[in-house]
Amino acid sequence: MYSYCPEVKMRAVLVLAGLVALATAVPHTHTYQTKTVDADFVLKQKKVFSLFHVPTQVDHNAEYYKIATEYDVEAHIDNYTNKKAVEEFFTLKKTGFLPRNYPFTIFYEKHKQEAIALFHLFFYAKDFETFYKTAAAARVYMNEGTFLYAYYIAVIHRPDTQGIVLPAPYELYPQFFVNSPEWFKIFRARMQNSLFDKENARRHGVIEESNAYVFYANYSDALSYPNDEYKLSYFTEDVGLNAYYYYFHAYFPFWMDGDEYPVMKERRGEAYYYFYQQLLARYYLERLSNGLGEIPEFSWRYPIKTGYYPPLVYHYPLAQRPNDYQIPYKKHINELQFLDTYEKTFIQYLEKSHFKAYNQDVDFRDYKSINFVGDYWQANYDIYKVHPKKYHHSYEVTARHVLGAASEPVDKYMFQSTALSFYQTSLRDPLFYQIYNKIMTYIYEYKQYVTPHPYEELHYTGVKINNVHVDKMVTYFDYFDFDVSNGIYYTVDEYKSNKFPIYKIRQPRLNHKTFTVTVDVKSDIEGEAVVKLFLGPKYDSNGYPISIEESWKYFVELDWSVHKLTPGQNKIERASTDFYIYKEDSLPVLEVMKYVEEGKIPIDMSKKHDYMPRRLMLPRGTKDGFPYQLFVVVYPYVPPTEKQDYARDYFTDNKPLGYPFDRPIYEPHFRQPNMFYEDVKIFYEGQDHIYKYNDYTYISHQNEVNKH
Structure with missing residues (x-):
């Protein structure tokens, strides 16, 4: 005889509710152009x-x-x-x-x-x-x-x-995007060739749906991040964000010769700087939403405070780095000396205000010298091929090796992998952001030599922004499926029959409700004008108001668009679904092939490989609304030069990337009629802890991902 136990009954109710919710939790479908x-x-x-x-x-x-x-x-x-x-x-x-x-x-x-x-x-x-x-x-x-x-x-x-069209990196290299607990479930289902006990499998987030096995997956927790960084795992482990980083490298490989391949040699270094500046700014805004504050700094000489235990397996488990990791000085003496010398050499260049060697003469007071500076820190082929011996030694690569905490390679092929060993996994490691924040610190030092934009250059005669209205900004999580079948080994019979089981991961990902920004512009002139939108911090990490002279490097560009201004009042509306520099999620190859059979392909996957996922446009915010500020600027449109036509996705007009936040600013010059600051709040709707979406003991009807 069993005695009555309220706790057992309550747990049974939770499990039952979880099973019902799990069965109804499906990803949203999108309409693709x-x-x-x-x-x-x-x-x-x-x-x-x-x-x-x-x-x-x-x-x-x-x-x-x-x-x-x-x-x-x-x-x-x-x-x-x-x-x-x-x-x-x-x-x-x-x-x-x-x-x-x-x-x-x-x-x-x-x-x-x-x-x-x-x-x-x-x-x-x-x-x-x-x-x-x-x-x-x-x-x-x-x-x-x-x-x-x-x-x-x-x-x-x-x-x-x-x-x-190319497969999304997370479909091509699923082992870099899926944690080992999920692979354990996948391989078990694979070995059994079915779900023996479907009810038990469902309790652990495994279901059969539309001729596919679907595995509900969570993000890493404090076991992987032995610090507060676990709060950001939904962002740093997002498959779209990590794919975005891989795309950037694929377009701008550091080893590629700018004279032989179309990689925009004239502005390659500028593109490098802008990418990492924007990535770090977006990361910083996410930190603010989670109360984490400034990006930590580190020293090569002292213990590295931020540990990371990646739950990934690529042939072998990835190396782990504990909190307060002390870089073995004797083991890495050559690398540490190189890193120190590289940093000091750059500062010496700055103190002289120019670099002159190997047929290069760079004046650091010229804003175009950002191309040399970016090339220097990327250590790409263009910066080194002018060296008599074509010497190449990369600061980035050396830093990744030293900070990954891996053992030394045992032969010319075998090495111990770390999260920093691959572009597909680098963003997961909190130290990645600290490395590139260090690099950006040196580039910002260079930026101090560049004259701020003068008032006259920023001014747009006869144009005034009267008002900016922004719809309520709301974020939430919705489920997203991606195919991981490329990580499975198939049998001879399956190859002969050409019938392959499909394995999918279903994971909640950050998203936002569609919103519109309306800009009311009074113009005394007629002509084409650029309207740019930026999102940046209103307060610093301690909650104090922050001046734009301090925060300019933390503004994320949301949109760029060209509009025809006419004399009088002009009402410009920009829906978030139309923001220029973002793309929809990639479709699975199986879905793309259906379009191909009809003689069609998805536009975003064909032309916008390297754009930021649209769903990650906004930081998560908070339930009460986290304060940010929107900056809007209108300036005359001048198309890029013909030499840049092949690169219009990056260089959309004749201004530097990120203009007018491409250099330190003088705040009085940024109080102009053609500029506008609008305070906004970003509201989050959903669970405080993301793991509750996929933990059956927490799932209930009120915990389901909101329908939008």
């Missing part, structure tokens, strides 16, 4: 996708395998526009390439050499057919990590693959 493509494009798209399918395995019945066994790159050297690149590839091959099923990182010198050599093969193929055959051979015989890295970047940069 598409464009029509021709038959030749459809064929290219299908071929490109075919080489991305389950890269850890080789399908001996696939078209690419037949091509790989028959095509000889060396015998077809005339099919490449750069024969020297082909010769260098095979010279390097004599020393042995990274075998398949070994971990790969672009931050390990030997791996980098092989990846660059393979990229050159892809890039210099004289036509698409040669490119595809070369890629098919690499797909079969090269390390899968090396192949995916070089192939992805080649598709982005080759002229004949412009507009081709």
